[in-house]
Amino acid sequence: MASRRTNRRVHSGAQFPDSLSRRAHCLVHRLGFIRNIEKLTPVMKRCQALTLFFLTLICVIFFFTSPSIDNIFLRVNDFTIILTNYSAKITSIGQWSGQVTAENTVIVKHPQPRTEPGIMFLQTSTELNPSPLAMCSIESAARLNPNKTIYYFMKAFTGNVSAYREPEYKGIPLLSTFKNVIILPLNPKELFNNTPLAGWYVKVDPSKERHWLHVLADGCRIALLWKYGGIYLDTDIISLKPLEFRNFLCEQSSNYANNAALGFNRSHSFTKMCLRDFVDKYNGAAWGHQGPDLMTRMLKKWCGTGNLNNFRNKDCKGIMFLSNNWFYPVPYSNWGRFFQKNTWKNNNDTIEKEFSKTTGVHIWNYMIGNRKIEIKASRSLIEYFFSEYCPSTYKSLPSQKEKPAKK
Numbered sequence: 001m002a003s004r005r006t007n008r009r010v011h012s013g014a015q016f017p018d019s020l021s022r023r024a025h026c027l028v029h030r031l032g033f034i035r036n037i038e039k040l041t042p043v044m045k046r047c048q049a050l051t052l053f054f055l056t057l058i059c060v061i062f063f064f065t066s067p068s069i070d071n072i073f074l075r076v077n078d079f080t081i082i083l084t085n086y087s088a089k090i091t092s093i094g095q096w097s098g099q100v101t102a103e104n105t106v107i108v109k110h111p112q113p114r115t116e117p118g119i120m121f122l123q124t125s126t127e128l129n130p131s132p133l134a135m136c137s138i139e140s141a142a143r144l145n146p147n148k149t150i151y152y153f154m155k156a157f158t159g160n161v162s163a164y165r166e167p168e169y170k171g172i173p174l175l176s177t178f179k180n181v182i183i184l185p186l187n188p189k190e191l192f193n194n195t196p197l198a199g200w201y202v203k204v205d206p207s208k209e210r211h212w213l214h215v216l217a218d219g220c221r222i223a224l225l226w227k228y229g230g231i232y233l234d235t236d237i238i239s240l241k242p243l244e245f246r247n248f249l250c251e252q253s254s255n256y257a258n259n260a261a262l263g264f265n266r267s268h269s270f271t272k273m274c275l276r277d278f279v280d281k282y283n284g285a286a287w288g289h290q291g292p293d294l295m296t297r298m299l300k301k302w303c304g305t306g307n308l309n310n311f312r313n314k315d316c317k318g319i320m321f322l323s324n325n326w327f328y329p330v331p332y333s334n335w336g337r338f339f340q341k342n343t344w345k346n347n348n349d350t351i352e353k354e355f356s357k358t359t360g361v362h363i364w365n366y367m368i369g370n371r372k373i374e375i376k377a378s379r380s381l382i383e384y385f386f387s388e389y390c391p392s393t394y395k396s397l398p399s400q401k402e403k404p405a406k407k
Contacts (some may be wrong), residue, residue, distance in 0.1 A: 010367035018331055033103035038166050110180060117230035117266065119243060122186065124217045126156040128164065130171035132375065132397060134235035136390035141239045142178040143389070148243070150178070153186035153224070174392060187224040188216060196275045200282065209284045214366075218291040221262065222274045229266030236260060236365035237327060238385045240358055249299055250327045255308045257295040260362050261327040270319060274298050326358045337381065339373055344384045351384055361385060379384045 026081075113120065119141050123130065128136075142150045152175065163182060165171040175181050192198045197219050207210045221232045231243050237260060245263055247270075252258035264271050277298055283289045300306060303316040311321045330337055337343075344351065355361065363382070375383050376397050386394040 005284070011044065027315065044296060060271040064392060069182075069233045081312075113149075113151050113184075113224070113228035113230065116149055117228055118151055118180075119145060119231045120151045120221075120224050120228070120334065121233060121235050122217050122220055122224075123152070123154040123156075123235070123315070124186065124188075124213050126287055126296055128154070128156050128172070129169060130235070131365075132393055133238075133363060135171050135174060135396075136151060136386055137235045137237055137239070138181060138216045139178065139390040139393050140241070140385075141233065141251060142175075142181050144239045144255040146180060147336045149232075150181045151183065152183045153220070154183060156189070157185045158187050170396060175391070181203055186220065189222060191220060191227070195223050196279045197223055200279045204284075211284060211287055212358060215284045215290050218259065218294070219278055221259065222271055222278065225262060226267060226271040226275060228395065229264060229268070231263040232261070233360065234260040234362065234365075236363040238362040238363065238389055239360045240355060240385075240389060241360075243359065248322055249295055250322040251308065251312060251324045252292060252328050253324065253331065255296075255300050256292065257308065258292045258328060258362075259295045261360060262295075270298065270302055275300070275406055327358070327360050328362050329358045330361070330364075332364045332367055336366060338385075339378070339380050339382055341374075342379045343381055344379045348384070348388075 121138055138152055166173050192201045195351050225232055246265055248263045249257045250261050303311055313323050375386055
């Protein structure tokens with residue numbers, strides 16, 4: 001749907017639409033601000049009331065200057081969360097001053113991607129035991145980005161971490177030990193609501209799709225970035241450095257982008273283009289058509305070029321197109337190199353030097369397939385990455401008996 005613009009300006013005599021007035025009225029009563037503020041000292045009340053007034057004024061101006069009316073109610077929901085969090089802070093201040101009773105206490109919930117964008121991972125299958133590689137990917141991101149929230153969306157997850165205990169489950173308990181890792185249920189229908197993917201998801205028949213889990217993951221990552229913003233990483237990317245950039249794609253090979261590592265601000269025009277193209281040119285039978293192919297054709301359209309090499313490591317209308325060394329230093333055709341035994345010598349300097357310009361290593365999990373891979377005691381590149389960047393996951397791996405060297 002084409003966005004509609006409004007030239008309406010906010011002034012002292014502006015009248016809010018009835019729907020927004022009712023929504024705001026409900027918000028104030030639901031959050032119980034008056035009750036909380038009355039419990040504070042006079043000085044604290046004035047400070048909190050003044051801050052609340054300016055917060056409300058800023059949000060109202062933001063609503064009416066938004067470039068798209070379609071986003072107004074989405075932004076109202078955001079405002080609800082902001083006010084809820086602010087109410088929690090007011091209550092906490094009152095508790096410190098000894099003026100808030102137990103029944104007035106507001107429980108502060110975990111961070112949510114809508115209000116606190118972070119680094120996002122996906123599990124679109126019903127698997128509840130993440131693979132060691134997925135665990136390593138999430139752990140490495142959490143360790144290297146302690147000030148960012150790491151969100152792991154799992155399709156089969158119920159939302160109750162305590163229900164997944166050892167020894168039946170290993171990944172969820174281990175990842176939950178990291179303070180900045182939040183595991184959330186993935187509901188594709190809810191995620192796709194109010195996006196171009198909503199109608200597609202209702203009509204598509206997964207049983208007739210050749211690459212359904214991959215196609216679903218392709219759609220989910222775009223929708224997550226559109227709705228929440230932040231950074232998306234595949235669960236086969238091991239982070240080697242902190243992630244600091246926002247709007248970016250990365251080159252896989254010459255004139256070709258990949259979608260395993262993406263970063264965008266919320267409601268970015270590029271992700272909106274991708275959502276529309278996902279549906280308009282849908283072809284689930286062609287491998288990569290909804291993923292890397294989509295990113296490549298959309299970036300070419302965005303930059304107005306047929307040759308993306310011209311924009312390598314350059315800004316193209318607000319999007320950085322990173323060279324392949326950032327995330328794809330080893331091409332998929334050479335994926336086996338990660339698992340070659342006895343390639344990790346005692347000196348780590350050689351490996352560190354080779355990957356000195358790499359932020360995250362894409363391991364090409366799809367190429368592994370059903371092959372049995374040894375990590376511990378293999379002296380391979382993958383063992384080095386596990387031991388250095390996800391030590392907790394590495395420690396949890398079953399021990400491998402080293403075969404005696406041939407004489």
